[in-house]
Amino acid sequence: MALVNCVECDREVSDKATACVGCGAPVGSPLPSPPPLRAGQVYAAPHAQPQPVARTRVAYILLGLFLGGLGIHNFYAGYHGRGIAQLLITLLLGWLIIGVVITGLWALIEVITVDTDATGVRMV
Ligand SMILES: [Zn+2]
Structure with a gap:
């Protein structure tokens, strides 16, 4: 177990804790992870390749x-x-x-x- 500083209030909290005891901010992953993908769903890439021209x-x-x-x-x-x-x-x-x-x-x-x-x- 280690102590980490809360990203919100800078208070030392356990890295095993899910939220800061002082302010309630989430600990460990300051950025929330994206929701899981459903079947067939894809993330939009920030620099997506242009789609090839659809030829009929x-x-x-x-x-x-x-x-x-x-x-x-x-x-x-x-x-x-x-x-x-x-x-x-x-x-x-x-x-x-x-x-x-x-x-x-x-x-x-x-x-x-x-x-x-x-x-x-x-x-x-
Ligand atoms: Zn805090």
Whole structure:
């Protein structure tokens, strides 16, 4: 057992005591601890990270269907490398039908199979 000074009145009180005998102020933890969290509840961080932009799968699909040959849907979802590849294929080979066929099929497959953006966030 040790004696500590009360934060309110500076009187010596036991560190085992829950309140100061002189003034009744709580002893040991001058700052009250936060209440326990309920399930699913989170503390708001003082410097919270900005939420990632919520991308919708509908927009991804529409961009893929109409602008998929230019890789716009991949730029939208953050897959910049794929988008650049599709853009270059279409620009360089687009005057041949094969370039449009390649990127068109590629975009179609992505529209069907990809449901998360480049950061792994599910597009809903
Ligand atoms: Zn006190």
